[in-house]
Amino acid sequence: MISGLRVRRRDDTPRRAESRVSDPVLSVRDLRTEFTAREGVAVAVRDVSFDLRRAEKVAIVGESGSGKSALGLSIVGLVDKPGKVVAGQVWLNGREISRLGDRELGRIRGSEISMVFQDPMKSLDPVKTIGDQIVEAIVTHEPTLKRAAARRRAVSLLREVEIPFAEGRYGDYPHQYSGGMRQRVMIAIALASNPDVLIADEPTTALDVTTQAQILALLGKLVEQHHTAVVFITHNLGVVAQFCERVEVMYAGRLVERSPVGKLFEHPIHPYTEALLNAVPRPDRRIERLQAIGGFPPPLTSVPPGCSFEPRCPLGHGRAICRDAKPVALELQGGEGAVIAECHFARDRWQTAAAT
Amino acid sequence: MNSKGGFTPLPGLRERKGDIILRVETLGKKFPSTRRLVGSGEGQTALTQLSFDVARGETFGLVGESGCGKSTAARCILGLVKPSAGRVVFDGVDLADLDRHELRKVRRNMQMAFQDSTASLDARMSALAIVEEPLVIHGLGTRLERRRRAEETLALLGIEPEQARRKPHEYSGGQRQRIGLARSIVLNPELLVLDEPVSAVDVSMQAQILNLLRELQDRLTLAYVFIVHDLAVAEHFCDRLAVLYLGSVMELSDRDSIFRAPLHPYTISLLSAVPIPSPALEDQRERIILRGEAAQDGQESETGCPFRPRCPVGHDRDICRSERPMLERKKADQWVACHFPGELSVGDVMPAAAVPA
Numbered sequence: 001m002i003s004g005l006r007v008r009r010r011d012d013t014p015r016r017a018e019s020r021v022s023d024p025v026l027s028v029r030d031l032r033t034e035f036t037a038r039e040g041v042a043v044a045v046r047d048v049s050f051d052l053r054r055a056e057k058v059a060i061v062g063e064s065g066s067g068k069s070a071l072g073l074s075i076v077g078l079v080d081k082p083g084k085v086v087a088g089q090v091w092l093n094g095r096e097i098s099r100l101g102d103r104e105l106g107r108i109r110g111s112e113i114s115m116v117f118q119d120p121m122k123s124l125d126p127v128k129t130i131g132d133q134i135v136e137a138i139v140t141h142e143p144t145l146k147r148a149a150a151r152r153r154a155v156s157l158l159r160e161v162e163i164p165f166a167e168g169r170y171g172d173y174p175h176q177y178s179g180g181m182r183q184r185v186m187i188a189i190a191l192a193s194n195p196d197v198l199i200a201d202e203p204t205t206a207l208d209v210t211t212q213a214q215i216l217a218l219l220g221k222l223v224e225q226h227h228t229a230v231v232f233i234t235h236n237l238g239v240v241a242q243f244c245e246r247v248e249v250m251y252a253g254r255l256v257e258r259s260p261v262g263k264l265f266e267h268p269i270h271p272y273t274e275a276l277l278n279a280v281p282r283p284d285r286r287i288e289r290l291q292a293i294g295g296f297p298p299p300l301t302s303v304p305p306g307c308s309f310e311p312r313c314p315l316g317h318g319r320a321i322c323r324d325a326k327p328v329a330l331e332l333q334g335g336e337g338a339v340i341a342e343c344h345f346a347r348d349r350w351q352t353a354a355a356t
Numbered sequence: 357m358n359s360k361g362g363f364t365p366l367p368g369l370r371e372r373k374g375d376i377i378l379r380v381e382t383l384g385k386k387f388p389s390t391r392r393l394v395g396s397g398e399g400q401t402a403l404t405q406l407s408f409d410v411a412r413g414e415t416f417g418l419v420g421e422s423g424c425g426k427s428t429a430a431r432c433i434l435g436l437v438k439p440s441a442g443r444v445v446f447d448g449v450d451l452a453d454l455d456r457h458e459l460r461k462v463r464r465n466m467q468m469a470f471q472d473s474t475a476s477l478d479a480r481m482s483a484l485a486i487v488e489e490p491l492v493i494h495g496l497g498t499r500l501e502r503r504r505r506a507e508e509t510l511a512l513l514g515i516e517p518e519q520a521r522r523k524p525h526e527y528s529g530g531q532r533q534r535i536g537l538a539r540s541i542v543l544n545p546e547l548l549v550l551d552e553p554v555s556a557v558d559v560s561m562q563a564q565i566l567n568l569l570r571e572l573q574d575r576l577t578l579a580y581v582f583i584v585h586d587l588a589v590a591e592h593f594c595d596r597l598a599v600l601y602l603g604s605v606m607e608l609s610d611r612d613s614i615f616r617a618p619l620h621p622y623t624i625s626l627l628s629a630v631p632i633p634s635p636a637l638e639d640q641r642e643r644i645i646l647r648g649e650a651a652q653d654g655q656e657s658e659t660g661c662p663f664r665p666r667c668p669v670g671h672d673r674d675i676c677r678s679e680r681p682m683l684e685r686k687k688a689d690q691w692v693a694c695h696f697p698g699e700l701s702v703g704d705v706m707p708a709a710a711v712p713a
Contacts, residue, residue, distance in 0.1 A: 015424035063558035064529075164648065169401035179422075209585065210646050213629035217645050235558055238588070238631030241638045261635045280633050281592035283615065283710040289570070290592070292563035296528050307433055 031088030384441030417594030
């Protein structure tokens, strides 16, 4: 009856066995990234570890000052002065990539791992046509491809990301495209050589909500088709609920909670996660006052000695253990649906949640 | 404020009169075409036929995506831009009847709060000076009175006098937002136009600001014209709203009606597009993905409904192509501009739990 395109949110087809290979496609271990500023050293990524399985869609949720963008850049080796990855490892397809030189990394970027950013204008060259930029991305990884063939592939990529009149729009410049279309182009470029992992850093934040819906639908379709694993960096909990299967919550440089998406929203363990969920206006929950989280995240140059959330924590504020001792990551549930939280009261909160 | 421009102290709770403070009537704005020096000179219609009332102490939301005209509407309301059609009547006075001097006086009572307070605060002035400035500009009070009033206002926003002498960069983002707000209310206005006050901030900051705005509204009987693109925020905060698309009102209603039973396909598409922070509810949803994007410059259709090219209901229908639908009243407080209102239903895109009872 309705002629607009309707899309079911979840793909109902059962996952094929081979897309759930036991080895993760991406593994991050004890990653540490520091930025040297006048005020001191900002530790944006503080000993972070996580895995990403093939075709999995994981969210890194955090607000500004959490280090989430730095984490994304660290994984693909794009951290530039005054920042530096000072410790840890990044394993991609079984190979450690954090110490690779620019040339090697250049080969891997695009073909095995790609990144899409919030603002396409920062990544697109304003004086080159869209078509030329896509061709550039293609021939970087397939240098033997003839120009004509690369051009054809570029046009078909534009079609794949649903740019209308792709053939004609090939010769346009970035400023002639709308924000939504530019983002589609970024996605086209990022997926041009079929990478195994896509890191998307706030890809829809700058877009109108209906455009966001289009882009998320497109992204969902493409990663499903290509079995691309996605690390979706965002502060938007609605997008997380819509798009991702698993969530890592980031605060002051640490991953403080890991949980399958359903469980996270239903029974958040870390008080920060819970506070975040209570601060968002929701149509299914009408309240007069949103529960704002008082205070502000700590500057990454001077994170509190104990739990970094303690000053703002409704549960731990003022408690000696929270103030003085850093909480350790506690695995509350293992396996594929792992739940891990870094909180001195994680066990209690887990048991309470299990009881309800 | 007394009529001589003298100073009255910040009142406590003003008497809530509940009458209309702002009336916008068939407001329209056309901008001259920027494409050619010579040529059609047709211009671009940024806004057309916008009409709504705001009562004292009430929040009216202007909701829409880029290019919908909400910012243009704000500028017309504040008298910063002359409308091409219609009028803005503030506190019983048509802004067009006022000369520059009188308009300035009216502006004491109608202020704007900016989206990006960091950019709008003078980096060389202390918070106190920033908040005093409107008083200085309007020649109100003695130096001591201005200082006291600025301090009171900042304190109302959680910045104590001892902390008020720093420069903007020495405050956090959230504090800067508060300083900007303090500046907007120091003159004790009755209406505040808020242009996307929370779209550029984090979740936790958003909640703080929204709560603060609500508190200020209750304490000072402030009316708000709230420009927002985030429907979830609009639903939480606004009493009544108008949904705009490419300069025209698609639907105008009280909050509950719009979210319980929206009638316009665009409103429903917007609701469909907004992700709900609940995987359980998201799992149950079907989405309407609109085709294409809102018309770029020069592509606007002169006839027919501006939403037709993307409309899931009307895009193939003759009447939608040929006749622009007028805003019609469907219920006590619900107006829709559509030839087939209600053909699409909110139940098609929202799980029952997310629709107000």
